Amino acid sequence: MSETKKYPAPVTNPETAAFWDAAKQGKFMIKRCTACGEAHYFPRSICPFCYSDKTVWEEASGEGTIYTWSLMRKSPTGPYAIGYVTLKEGPSVQTNFVDCDLTTLKIGQRVKVVFKPTDGAPLPFFTVA
Amino acid sequence: MTIKGKAYIAGIYEHPTRHAPDKSTAQLHAEVAKGAIEDAGLSKDDVDGYFCAGDAPGGAWPMVDYLGLNTKKLRHVDSTETGGCSYIIHLGHAAEAIAAGKCSIALITLAGKPRTGVMPPRAAGAEADFETAYGATTHNAYGMCAMRHMHDYGTTSEQLAWIKVAASHHAQYNPHAMLKDVVTVEDVLNSPMISDPLHRMDCCVVSDGGGALIVTTPEIARSLKKPLVKLIGHGEAMKGPRGGKDLDLTYSAGIWSGPRAFEEAGITPKDIKYASIYDSFTITVLMQLEDLGFCKKGEGGKFVADGNLISGVGKLPFNTDGGGLCSNHPVNRGGMTKIIEAVRQLRGEAHPKVQVRNCDLAIAHGTGGLLGVRHAASTAILERV
Numbered sequence: 376m377s378e379t380k381k382y383p384a385p386v387t388n389p390e391t392a393a394f395w396d397a398a399k400q401g402k403f404m405i406k407r408c409t410a411c412g413e414a415h416y417f418p419r420s421i422c423p424f425c426y427s428d429k430t431v432w433e434e435a436s437g438e439g440t441i442y443t444w445s446l447m448r449k450s451p452t453g454p455y456a457i458g459y460v461t462l463k464e465g466p467s468v469q470t471n472f473v474d475c476d477l478t479t480l481k482i483g484q485r486v487k488v489v490f491k492p493t494d495g496a497p498l499p500f501f502t503v504a
Numbered sequence: 505m506t507i508k509g510k511a512y513i514a515g516i517y518e519h520p521t522r523h524a525p526d527k528s529t530a531q532l533h534a535e536v537a538k539g540a541i542e543d544a545g546l547s548k549d550d551v552d553g554y555f556c557a558g559d560a561p562g563g564a565w566p567m568v569d570y571l572g573l574n575t576k577k578l579r580h581v582d583s584t585e586t587g588g589c590s591y592i593i594h595l596g597h598a599a600e601a602i603a604a605g606k607c608s609i610a611l612i613t614l615a616g617k618p619r620t621g622v623m624p625p626r627a628a629g630a631e632a633d634f635e636t637a638y639g640a641t642t643h644n645a646y647g648m649c650a651m652r653h654m655h656d657y658g659t660t661s662e663q664l665a666w667i668k669v670a671a672s673h674h675a676q677y678n679p680h681a682m683l684k685d686v687v688t689v690e691d692v693l694n695s696p697m698i699s700d701p702l703h704r705m706d707c708c709v710v711s712d713g714g715g716a717l718i719v720t721t722p723e724i725a726r727s728l729k730k731p732l733v734k735l736i737g738h739g740e741a742m743k744g745p746r747g748g749k750d751l752d753l754t755y756s757a758g759i760w761s762g763p764r765a766f767e768e769a770g771i772t773p774k775d776i777k778y779a780s781i782y783d784s785f786t787i788t789v790l791m792q793l794e795d796l797g798f799c800k801k802g803e804g805g806k807f808v809a810d811g812n813l814i815s816g817v818g819k820l821p822f823n824t825d826g827g828g829l830c831s832n833h834p835v836n837r838g839g840m841t842k843i844i845e846a847v848r849q850l851r852g853e854a855h856p857k858v859q860v861r862n863c864d865l866a867i868a869h870g871t872g873g874l875l876g877v878r879h880a881a882s883t884a885i886l887e888r889v
Contacts, residue, residue, distance in 0.1 A: 385633040395633075415747030417634035423747040442751055443655070443876075445647030447639065447699045457644045459751055466748030469877070471638045482655045498637050 384495030395496035416466040437488035475503040511599035512725035515544025515718030524712040525620040532615035540716035553580040553607030557590035559616040559835045580607035586880035587872025588837040593882045596738035598719040615714025616835030645876035647699035650787040663805035664786040665692035670813035675826025677855040682709045683830040706786040708828035715840040731851040737769025737885035744878035757881035758795035765883035773797045778849040780842035782870035783827040815858040824858035839870035850888040
């Protein structure tokens with residue numbers, strides 16, 4: 376399903392363009408605040424924790440663990456598994472799980488990022504590591 | 505400054521329809537407005553405050569015009585949009601406006617046609633590029649909460665099923681309920697899995713329809729003929745993933761809106777005789793009961809089991825109209841009907857089979873948006889005078 380599913384192209388904007396440019400290179404980026412040291416996702420210019428504007432792009436490992444998931448079985452485009460992954464770097468990100476058995480996902484399971492094409496920049500997804 | 509006792513709910517109306525292919529959305533708004541105004545014993549020309557949310561076609565100014573409200577008199581409008589709990593927030597905002605002298609007779613309307621019409625798409629937020637493609641819907645966003653709650657606290661599908669069972673026991677007495685059959689825990693567990701771990705019977709109904717309220721001053725309420733129901737506490741709150749830091753989907757913004765409302769009311773959850781709790785899904789109810797303090801976090805499963813939410817059987821009668829799980833979920837927004845059934849209970853107008861004896865204190869609580877993503881919550885505490 377994930378192989379044939381058509382995903383919408385990101386619209387992008389000046390605040391997030393660097394994320395999508397990096398995605399085209401296969402890099403999964405997060406933002407980190409150099410004032411308070413906290414990483415966050417999705418990326419903002421102003422740190423959502425301390426309101427500093429000293430946020431910088433950082434390439435994430437793309438590795439994490441499943442925080443939660445739910446397999447949506449009633450969908451016109453076929454079943455898909457949504458969830459949150461807690462990245463090694465700290466932030467939890469919303470995603471879909473792809474290219475793996477969606478019926479045996481488990482909270483705490485190790486996963487890694489994988490990009491899927493769109494008509495624009497590719498989108499990050501996660502698969503079992 | 506408090507709104508405690510400053511505003512009364514003088515008129516309520518729940519549209520009897522659940523399927524309205526032959527009506528327009530604006531028409532449904534007008535029908536529920538008329539119903540609530542008549543219930544209060546007032547005229548539309550008395551209304552000087554109007555409240556509506558995202559379901560009102562075009563927003564406040566087209567609705568005020570369409571409804572023929574008295575624009576020489578109308579002096580306060582509010583179109584706060586927080587999904588299903590918008591109307592509970594409106595109730596609090598109406599009380600604030602009344603307490604401040606900004607209006608004296610407020611009309612709040614909800615109506616729409618998710619079954620037979622087109623639902624307008626929600627406007628995109630800043631997160632759109634980073635989330636829309638992953639297909640968060642109500643089912644899977646609440647499924648994610650239930651999955652983590654089960655993981656952290658050992659909550660079971662059987663316990664969640666008891667919430668639906670209780671709602672069905674109440675719905676059998678509601679002639680307007682979409683689903684009137686009493687169901688068992690086994691029925692819920694045997695219904696198809698929709699989005700793990702939520703089964704079809706863990707989900708609310710989809711219904712056309714609506715509801716409306718009239719909120720007014722203590723003086724005007726006393727001049728009318730209906731039993732007196734006053735707002736004594738109100739809270740509102742919002743919660744989201746906050747940059748992904750310390751994500752915890754096992755609690756909702758109700759953990760903040762609830763204590764705010766109880767503090768203002770000067771009572772505790774133990775004092776509540778009847779609870780209207782938004783039941784978009786069974787997990788919504790379980791988490792809200794914990795967040796509001798009816799039981800400890802993680803003990804919601806034990807609390808709802810064995811019929812504890814069934815009127816006349818358990819300790820906390822809830823959603824005695826059958827709720828969203830069995831009766832009505834107009835426009836996919838449950839907040840309005842939660843207030844309406846709480847007022848019926850306080851007036852003594854609930855069905856005799858589910859009416860709570862000596863019902864003097866009730867809570868109406870709702871959430872809006874996606875519990876597993878971003879949402880609002882609002883809590884209202886009501887007292888019979």
